[in-house]
Amino acid sequence: MEKLQEPKKYMNPYLAGFLLGLTMIAAFYFSGRGLGASGAIKSSVTAIVSAVAPEHANNSEFYSSYKGEGSSPLNSWLVFEMIGFIFGALISGYIGGRIKKDIVKPPKVKVNTRMIMALIGGIVAGIGATLGRGCTSGAGLTGMSNLSVAGFISFMAMFGGAFMFSFFLRKYWINR
Amino acid sequence: MGPLIQQGIINPEWNSIIAFVIGISFGFILEQAGFSTARKIVGVFYGYDMTVLRVFLTAVVTASIGLLYFNYLGWIDLDLIYINPTFIWSAIVGGVLVGLGMIVGGYCPGTSFAAAAIGKIDGIVFIGGLFIGVFFYGETYNWLFKDLHEAGNLGAITMYNLLGISSGALEFFFILFAILLFWMTIVITKKFSNKLLKY
Numbered sequence A: 001m002e003k004l005q006e007p008k009k010y011m012n013p014y015l016a017g018f019l020l021g022l023t024m025i026a027a028f029y030f031s032g033r034g035l036g037a038s039g040a041i042k043s044s045v046t047a048i049v050s051a052v053a054p055e056h057a058n059n060s061e062f063y064s065s066y067k068g069e070g071s072s073p074l075n076s077w078l079v080f081e082m083i084g085f086i087f088g089a090l091i092s093g094y095i096g097g098r099i100k101k102d103i104v105k106p107p108k109v110k111v112n113t114r115m116i117m118a119l120i121g122g123i124v125a126g127i128g129a130t131l132g133r134g135c136t137s138g139a140g141l142t143g144m145s146n147l148s149v150a151g152f153i154s155f156m157a158m159f160g161g162a163f164m165f166s167f168f169l170r171k172y173w174i175n176r
Numbered sequence B: 001m002g003p004l005i006q007q008g009i010i011n012p013e014w015n016s017i018i019a020f021v022i023g024i025s026f027g028f029i030l031e032q033a034g035f036s037t038a039r040k041i042v043g044v045f046y047g048y049d050m051t052v053l054r055v056f057l058t059a060v061v062t063a064s065i066g067l068l069y070f071n072y073l074g075w076i077d078l079d080l081i082y083i084n085p086t087f088i089w090s091a092i093v094g095g096v097l098v099g100l101g102m103i104v105g106g107y108c109p110g111t112s113f114a115a116a117a118i119g120k121i122d123g124i125v126f127i128g129g130l131f132i133g134v135f136f137y138g139e140t141y142n143w144l145f146k147d148l149h150e151a152g153n154l155g156a157i158t159m160y161n162l163l164g165i166s167s168g169a170l171e172f173f174f175i176l177f178a179i180l181l182f183w184m185t186i187v188i189t190k191k192f193s194n195k196l197l198k199y
Helices: A013-031 A038-052 A054-059 A061-066 A077-095 A111-131 A136-145 A149-166 B012-032 B038-046 B051-072 B088-105 B109-117 B121-150 B159-163 B167-192
Strands: B153-155
Touching: A013 A136, A013 B012, A013 B051, A038 A054, A038 A061, A038 A077, A038 A111, A038 A136, A038 B109, A038 B121, A054 A061, A061 B121, A077 B012, A077 B109, A111 B088, A111 B109, A111 B121, A136 A149, A136 B051, A136 B088, A136 B109, A149 B038, A149 B088, A149 B159, B012 B109, B038 B051, B038 B088, B051 B167, B088 B121, B109 B121, B159 B167
Parallel strands: none
Antiparallel strands: none
16 A cells, blocks of 8 residues: 555756746846745744834844835745745645654754754855845846846855765764 | 846835745746755765756856846846845855755755655754854854854956956856756766665
8 A cells, every 4th residue: 555655756957947937037027037935934033023122123234124015924926936836835735645743854864963053054045045145046036037147156155165064974864 | 238137127015925936946946956855965975966066056157148148138227236245254164064964964955855755754853953054143142153154255256257367258168167066966967876875
């Protein structure tokens, strides 16, 4: 019976890339802007800080820049896009039979270690995506699609950086 | 003629709905391609799975050709689209930090949402980290990051502006560069596939 629940295979990477490219073109054609992910987190953090400490948020140069005009910081293109993103990933996961409570980790790594690594990775990536004006999606993918210099620098820094540090983490991921 | 919102052809009130629909497509494709597991993301850097790089480059080639073609046909005015501004130092340092976060945590911001959506706890924890990271950045911005954030501003410059060539010529060289990288992914996969580097 196990066989029936086996997840379906992933999409061909070149087909997925082509469809992702078309999605990017649609974003530019309709809204004049590309895809992104970390921008939604910046808006959410700004919204939380504004709700908890409105004075503090108003006085901060950083949060003010994400507040937008008048309405809530959550009323932003990237926030709506990321809500759609979660739905899209859910639909795909459902079709592929991959929705399951799970922790992705190398076999010999303890759950707690994996959780701490995921948390630290998130913190570092969060700082990096804010400093670098976007993550792999917004700065890399979108930035290269419109052929901006920033996009090419970001792509090389992100993939080059990860490749550079992968050497030090080889014992963790592939155990050698 | 696009972009439809900027040109006033579609009422701006529709922008959030468009964003939502485009997001569905974005999330669906990333999950379908397997970006919802750290295994795939990390695979690129240890040579056992080149999916991420292949999807990424195919998407960029498709989108950049498409945008130039739409512009050529007069379907989109490239002067009205958002071009990412180039701040050299923050792009380099920020990019390297995103890369470090990616290899430590196994995700980047977008892919962690794909992972979280299908129930991966490590993806949810990574997102928690992202919130902490952005909050830390916001709180320390004035005295820690501001100078670096604003340094080396070249404005919203494109590669063809920078090199002083036509956008078509730049695209041609970019496609050659992409083909070289595709070829590299094939060579690397062949080299590592029999070496039991997978986990």
